[in-house]
Amino acid sequence: MKSGVKIFLAVALIAGGAGVSAHVAMAHGGAKGIVKERMDAMGDLAKTMKQVGGMLRGKVPYDPTEIAQAAERLKQHGGSEMTKLFPDGSLEAPSEAKPEIWANWQKFEAFANDLSEKAGALKAASMDQSAVPAAFGAVGKTCKACHEEFRLKKD
Numbered sequence: 537m538k539s540g541v542k543i544f545l546a547v548a549l550i551a552g553g554a555g556v557s558a559h560v561a562m563a564h565g566g567a568k569g570i571v572k573e574r575m576d577a578m579g580d581l582a583k584t585m586k587q588v589g590g591m592l593r594g595k596v597p598y599d600p601t602e603i604a605q606a607a608e609r610l611k612q613h614g615g616s617e618m619t620k621l622f623p624d625g626s627l628e629a630p631s632e633a634k635p636e637i638w639a640n641w642q643k644f645e646a647f648a649n650d651l652s653e654k655a656g657a658l659k660a661a662s663m664d665q666s667a668v669p670a671a672f673g674a675v676g677k678t679c680k681a682c683h684e685e686f687r688l689k690k691d
Contacts, residue, residue: 566629568628569628570626575631577613580613588606588672589672591603603658603659603662604659606658607655607656614651614652614655615648615651618651619645625638632687633686634688636685644682644686
């Protein structure tokens with residue numbers, strides 16, 4: 537894939553993430569307990585993706601140390617840290633989780649593990665500015681795939 541296409545894909549993912557971030561902030565109203573915890577975690581993920589996206593779009597100076605730190609934050613949200621935020625049946629409003637998460641737990645768990653893996657690859661790529669867009673795009677694709685499968689559609 538050409539570098540320009542990779543950057544475009546990364547920017548497109550971030551643009552979507554910015555909308556998600558605003559929606560998540562509004563959706564938190566009334567969230568309690570584990571639902572609030574996971575909505576806060578998703579908000580942090582969106583904020584972190586937006587931070588990296590800003591560097592890739594040139595809105596803020598590229599800083600490989602900040603990219604590595606952001607990637608580590610993303611990685612820490614994946615795997616078991618993600619799945620523990622989804623105890624069986626935790627669908628209280630304003631949750632955006634679909635019940636299919638628990639019916640398809642192995643697939644959900646695979647997405648959570650992929651987030652950690654792809655974020656780890658982003659961290660490893662952070663010192664090579666030309667490699668970051670593809671690594672960042674892979675993180676975004678993981679988020680998107682999980683959301684398409686397991687998050688309720690927005691109005």
